[in-house]
Amino acid sequence: MVDITPEKVENVSPAEVPEADLYHAHSFWTKYVFCQDAKVIAIQYSGTAVVIGMVGLVLSWLMRLQLGVPETFSFISPESYLQFVTMHGMIMVIYLLTALFLGGFGNYLIQLMVGARDMVFPYVNMLSYWIYLLAVLILVASFFVPGGPTGAGWTLYPPQAILSGTPGGTGLGIILMLVSLAFFIIGFTMGGLNYVVTILQARTRGMTLMRMPLTIWGIFTATVLALLAFPALFVSAIMMTLDSVLGTSFFMPAIVEFGEQLSYGGGSPILFQHLFWFFGHPEVYIVALPAFGIVSDLLSVHARRHIFGYRMMVWAIVAIGALSFVVWAHHMYVSGMNPWFGFFFATTTLIIAVPTAIKVYNWTLTLWRGDIHLTIPMLFAIAFIITFVNGGITGLFLGNVIVDVPLSDTMFVVAHFHMVMGIAPILVVFGAIYHWFPLMTGRMLNDAMGRFHFWVTFIGAYLIYFPMHYLGFVGVPRRYWSMEDTNFIPDSAADLNAFITVAALIVGFAQLVFIYNILVSIFKGKPSERNPWKATSLEWQTETVPPGHGNFSKELPVVYRWAYSFSVPGTVDDYVPQNVHPNDVKLVEPEGS
């Protein structure tokens, strides 16, 4: 039995869109630069995110060099080390991952997968990108101002963030950081409104919410989280800028610095931490949920198996999204807040593990008795599950107050969040690029280079982060330029650090191979088939591949089923695209007829 949609209800968008309602580019400038087509905007977003991400990568090499072979590089001073840490973290979390998942994948996939012609407000969407670019440029500018960028840590905790002891604290560094964040948020909001409204109000006929691919559910929920979480960061950025520029005391208590009483007094540093983590914890899910969604689709397509427990998956995404707003203070167990708070937040934190675990079970059960093709996207998807479970389990450690207190601010936390929000989502990003590259360019990425990239990245990531858990246990603190003669840390920690540095440089090199692969394949890659992975979702059913302007032919597709009709018994092909009418499904002729 296939269910089909009820008759057309009133006030819905017509299947045929008059020419006049589409955006038309008239010149080179409006076609490739100030373009309002979401697909071009997606590529602009992704390109910018990758470029700034490379900066973040280089910064990580510099940090690793210092940790692996201390006292060797004269250009890495304690101050610049802190600046590298800070900028690395901020770039990776916000300017790379958030922008790539929502601005990049969001723009490209939403309108195609829900069967729309474009985002609902193309002009606002275009502005979103340009403001994002501005934010990136301001961020980059902070490297070149006197005093350099801020070294306050990506968490930017006051009071230290705006005091003279912190690199960039009294100069332009911190201010440019805050201004850049504010612009990022404004730009993001413009894009985010587009994503949400497009998904809610511009789906094609038959595309009910419960037929949307999980990719869209992930991006949708993440965008809602972002629209509600970024305001807290925005407000704290404004207040910290005022503290720094005007000398207000929102976050600044009375302080004596180098024997001198500063004019601050009466503010609340803890307030900043609450605001920051009210944003910060949802932020980790802003990055994780699109990855959850995309990986579900990758697993399903490449295992030729419907996603296990689709409804449960949707509700798990929504539940995680909602719960992520009530766990923020698990980042503040050592901040001196009331212990009852710790009790409350530990409880909510452990509860959020339930829907998360459901998702992991369902991914595994999707593979169960599937027809697993170990294509590169599939390899990355499986690697994601393993890595995410790993990071999730250390999360349970850190969620408990008494376990967290000794582990807080050690390398263990660094290992935890890199596993769970560094490596895991990045693996999905890679998998997704290998999966959708043929759609975006009409060419395949080179398979051999891809496999090399996968194995080096996957194994290498474990060589880097697994030992860090151990380093954390023995007490190696995070954000330290050098251990020197810290007598409670065994000497072997330094050897381990050197080992990690070697692994990190090798993994970094593999990323260059990946970038090379992309650049070469865009022009010289093997031409791909129309739907190389035999996927069912709408983005592969467009008129042309890569999809042209307006995405679909004159009529928008009509959707008859969910996106997971793989290995359907009795059909000729082993999959049925979402938009094939039930009467048009090619069936195997019954024997003897």
Add this chain to the structure above:
Amino acid sequence: MTEVNVTDDRPSGMQGVIADWASDQRAFKGVPWGKAMMWIFLLSDTFIFSSFLVSYMTVRMSTPEAWPNASEVFALHMFGANIPLILIAIMTFILITSSGTMALAVNFGYRKNRKMTTLMLVLTAILGASFVGMQAFEWTKLIHEGVRPWGNPFGAEQFGATFFMITGFHGAHVSIGVLFLLIVARKVWRGDYEDDTERRGYFTSHKGSYNIVEETGLYWHFVDLVWVFIFAFFYLW
């Protein structure tokens, strides 16, 4: 053959709500894109103002110094007496009145009464502008009395900081609203939203619809609502 099950009966009650939401094409039936966007934007903006107000309450509690007495600081010396909060009362009254004229504008818009819609929009804009003007007057007065973001003669320094920040942010919202009202008023007057126009609507790019008036109205009512909270928490407390 695959059995095809076509259902057309819509469930009632809560089930119906869920079915409508989850049905195809539009979660909110009959809601234009621009209106949906405005609602979601306002939800996001609510979080901004909530963060501001929560921060204000926190620093008010964290500062060891006494908080200035709002009814004295915001009193005006008129007719030989200090009248507490008189200016704020007038400002609040004006803003709430402007919400009324805005609602009328929306109503006239849906009746396609071009002249009255324009008139009401302009009236709303004038009321909004006078609100901003009075706010400027209040700022000037306080600045003359020595209130600064980093300190003031009446007590805790956070008083000035939160005052300028929150009313400033709200005032910016009102000013943007006034600007938007004037733009929309001009477009209404020019007949951009009439049925026979060739011009395409603002934001929605649909012809012949006064939706944008309602969307501007949503924003305006929101800004008013926020003011009520600022008034209650900052001036009355």
